[in-house]
Amino acid sequence: MHPSPAADDGDPAKPLSSSAYFLLIPVFLLLLISCKEKTPAGPKTISASDSLAQLRQVKKTADSLASLNRKKKKIYLTFDDGPNKGTRNVLRVINEEQAPASFFIVGQHTLDTRQQKETWEMLKADTLIELCNHSFSHARNRYTSFYADPAGVISDFSKSEELLGFKNNIARMPGRNAWRIDSIDHTDIYESKAAIDSLQQAGYAIMGWDIEWTFDHKTLAPDADTALLLRRIYNMLEAGKTKTPGHLILLAHDQAFQQEEYVAGLRHIVSQLKNNPEYELLVASKYPGVR
Ligand SMILES: [Zn+2]
Numbered sequence: 001m002h003p004s005p006a007a008d009d010g011d012p013a014k015p016l017s018s019s020a021y022f023l024l025i026p027v028f029l030l031l032l033i034s035c036k037e038k039t040p041a042g043p044k045t046i047s048a049s050d051s052l053a054q055l056r057q058v059k060k061t062a063d064s065l066a067s068l069n070r071k072k073k074k075i076y077l078t079f080d081d082g083p084n085k086g087t088r089n090v091l092r093v094i095n096e097e098q099a100p101a102s103f104f105i106v107g108q109h110t111l112d113t114r115q116q117k118e119t120w121e122m123l124k125a126d127t128l129i130e131l132c133n134h135s136f137s138h139a140r141n142r143y144t145s146f147y148a149d150p151a152g153v154i155s156d157f158s159k160s161e162e163l164l165g166f167k168n169n170i171a172r173m174p175g176r177n178a179w180r181i182d183s184i185d186h187t188d189i190y191e192s193k194a195a196i197d198s199l200q201q202a203g204y205a206i207m208g209w210d211i212e213w214t215f216d217h218k219t220l221a222p223d224a225d226t227a228l229l230l231r232r233i234y235n236m237l238e239a240g241k242t243k244t245p246g247h248l249i250l251l252a253h254d255q256a257f258q259q260e261e262y263v264a265g266l267r268h269i270v271s272q273l274k275n276n277p278e279y280e281l282l283v284a285s286k287y288p289g290v291r
Contacts, residue, residue: 072280073237074247075273076287077101078209079254080134080172083109083119086254089263091119094128097267099274101129102284103254104172107136107160120164130283132170133204136160143175147191150198157199168285171204180206182289184243205290209251210242213269222256226268233273244288 046054079090082103094101103123110120123131136159139146146153157171173196179186180200186208187193200206211232215222223229233248242248257266273279284290 069280073278074282074286075233075279076247076249076282076284077252077270077273078104078132078172078207078249078284079252080104081106081109081138082254083116083123084255086257087119088122089257090252090254090266091122091126091129093257093263093267093270095126097270097274098128099270100281100283102132102170103129104132104134105160105164106134106138106174107163108138110164130168130285131164131166132168132172132207132284133157133160133164133166134172135174136163138174141175144191146174147176147189147195150195153195154198154202157202157204168290169204170284170290171199171206172208173199173206177208178206179208179243180204181287184289186243207249207284207287207290208243209249210236211248211250213250213252213256215253215256220256220258222252222262222265224265226265226272229269230272247287249284249287 077094077099079087079101080103082090082105087103090101090103093099105120105123109116111117123129135153136156137146139156146156160166173192176192176196177186177188178192178196180196187196188208196206211229213222213229233250236242237246237248240246252266257263274281
């Protein structure tokens with residue numbers, strides 16, 4: 001290797017002519033300006049190969065996060081029968097814990113009182129949750145005659161659909177744990193089958209549940225053994241006993257969370273599920289087969 005002839009160009013012992021000094025002034029000014037523009041917080045100059053390497057790293061991280069999420073078991077929190085006196089408490093916990101959840105709405109309950117109308121507006125404004133159709137009348141709690149009339153069942157769900165404008169086609173049958181999603185076809189009480197089939201043919205995806213957080217229908221107190229509920233969820237997922245393995249739908253009822261002591265139980269369950277690295281909470285429309 002020969003030494004570069006340019007190596008001597010910057011020799012400080014070599015005197016410069018006055019015109020050469022004059023020519024150097026704009027260069028010096030340019031250098032000064034570029035130095036001032038370089039603040040510590042300023043953007044760093046990145047070469048094309050650097051940015052490509054960084055992009056590859058970002059993609060690698062995103063891919064490994066996605067594969068981690070794919071391995072996580074999915075839990076769908078669903079709350080039925082609102083808006084009612086417990087709904088705002090449920091909504092508060094869901095937002096405090098930033099836990100996605102789905103509310104299955106009874107159309108009549110959005111009209112009953114001014115408070116329920118306002119709760120419905122709060123539900124609609126909340127972007128963390130999803131709203132699904134749980135019929136207009138809730139069969140007026142007379143299930144046998146309700147399900148004996150398939151056309152009446154369809155028009156009851158359509159009434160809520162027209163009134164509330166749901167953004168998905170997910171429905172839950174009042175008083176029945178029935179499923180019609182993709183290849184899942186399950187009817188818990190056979191007499192209801194024709195009506196539920198008709199509702200599916202009318203375009204609804206019908207979602208039941210895997211585990212119910214039960215409550216006392218007289219006192220409205222939810223089952224207090226939250227540790228048992230969490231164990232049941234864990235065991236059911238581990239055993240692959242849910243309708244879709246790796247996916248669990250938990251049913252709870254808004255009205256069981258009117259009192260603060262019960263709201264504390266709800267907060268415990270939601271935070272335990274939300275913060276468990278083996279689980280991911282999702283809204284109903286993410287359930288496999290729902291379109
Ligand atoms: Zn219900």
